[in-house]
Amino acid sequence: MFHVEKMEVDDFPFAVQLANTMNWNMTLEDFEFMVKIEPQGCFVLFQDQEHLGIANSVSFGKTGWFGNLIVKETVRREGAGNLLTKHAIAYLRNKGVESIGLYAYPHLVTFYESFGFEADIDFLVLKGKAAFPPTQEMLRAANSQDVPEIIDFDCQCFGANRKKLLEPILLNKNNLCYIANENSEITGYVAAKVYDKMVEVGPLMCHANHAKEAVLLLETILSKLNGVEVFMYIPKKETDLLNVLHKAGLKEDFRVVRMFLGPAIAKNCICAAESLERG
Numbered sequence: 647m648f649h650v651e652k653m654e655v656d657d658f659p660f661a662v663q664l665a666n667t668m669n670w671n672m673t674l675e676d677f678e679f680m681v682k683i684e685p686q687g688c689f690v691l692f693q694d695q696e697h698l699g700i701a702n703s704v705s706f707g708k709t710g711w712f713g714n715l716i717v718k719e720t721v722r723r724e725g726a727g728n729l730l731t732k733h734a735i736a737y738l739r740n741k742g743v744e745s746i747g748l749y750a751y752p753h754l755v756t757f758y759e760s761f762g763f764e765a766d767i768d769f770l771v772l773k774g775k776a777a778f779p780p781t782q783e784m785l786r787a788a789n790s791q792d793v794p795e796i797i798d799f800d801c802q803c804f805g806a807n808r809k810k811l812l813e814p815i816l817l818n819k820n821n822l823c824y825i826a827n828e829n830s831e832i833t834g835y836v837a838a839k840v841y842d843k844m845v846e847v848g849p850l851m852c853h854a855n856h857a858k859e860a861v862l863l864l865e866t867i868l869s870k871l872n873g874v875e876v877f878m879y880i881p882k883k884e885t886d887l888l889n890v891l892h893k894a895g896l897k898e899d900f901r902v903v904r905m906f907l908g909p910a911i912a913k914n915c916i917c918a919a920e921s922l923e924r925g
């Protein structure tokens with residue numbers, strides 16, 4: 647019989663090894679971070695003492711995100727994925743979450759529909775070694791004093807307060823963040839998480855009527871990442887941003903479908919994901 651338990655530090659090596667059978671580039675630090683921001687919301691599936699699967703969830707008030715769902719190949723199609731997904735949904739509901747988002751591989755859209763998730767928009771995963779010329783320095787790097795305002799701005803766009811996720815990212819001196827202003831109000835920001843061997847660009851958030859700033863933000867951050875392997879998760883409809891990424895040498899890797907169980911969020915803004923597992 648399968649059963650689900652809370653993920654503990656001892657489970658991290660299994661989680662990394664399993665996740666990387668899918669080339670998800672996960673590290674022990676990724677799971678440390680997930681458990682730090684949602685200690686009760688990261689799960690391991692067992693049969694007796696044997697580790698067989700994982701899933702992560704995170705709550706931001708009334709919004710939650712689900713990701714990193716994976717089950718060992720040898721026990722697929724035996725109900726394990728179903729159990730992990732139901733467990734995470736119940737956990738988030740219990741936390742008061744009304745809307746749960748996720749990014750699904752296209753062939754798993756029907757799997758998630760069986761829990762009530764509905765397809766929203768397509769996202770593209772782009773990756774590649776960035777090569778982008780320097781831009782005119784019109785946007786400024788954010789500093790620690792900007793962090794509260796960035797979090798408030800992100801909340802307006804995303805529709806939920808992501809302080810527990812964004813604050814550690816924005817205060818980490820290895821990471822990058824640039825902001826666009828109009829009349830001293832933030833109109834957009836972009837952040838990038840700098841790891842040993844690669845950089846994840848995101849979130850990028852702008853009001854829908856500030857598309858030019860979104861392009862400038864992306865150009866600015868890419869121009870600081872020359873020669874680095876960059877990943878970004880971006881709505882397929884954001885063609886101006888895609889053009890910038892193509893110009894920088896990034897290529898489409900695969901497509902995912904953003905899905906929601908409950909009302910869709912982040913509808914009226916330009917929104918590139920922070921990560922596939924956290925929204």
Ligand SMILES: CC(C)(COP(=O)(O)OP(=O)(O)OC[C@H]1O[C@@H](n2cnc3c(N)ncnc32)[C@H](O)[C@@H]1OP(=O)(O)O)[C@@H](O)C(=O)NCCC(=O)NCCS
Pocket residue numbers: 668714715716717718721722723724725726727728729749750751753754756757
């Ligand atoms: C997705 C995944 C977690 C499903 O786990 P699982 O334990 O095999 O799923 P279940 O046995 O609970 O499946 C329940 C139902 O979902 C559907 N389903 C499961 N896997 C599916 C697949 N690969 N394609 C289409 N439908 C699928 C089926 O309807 C299945 O019922 P059935 O076996 O009676 O037909 C597993 O395939 C996996 O680990 N895949 C690799 C990682 C991955 O893609 N994660 C998802 C990222 S979005």
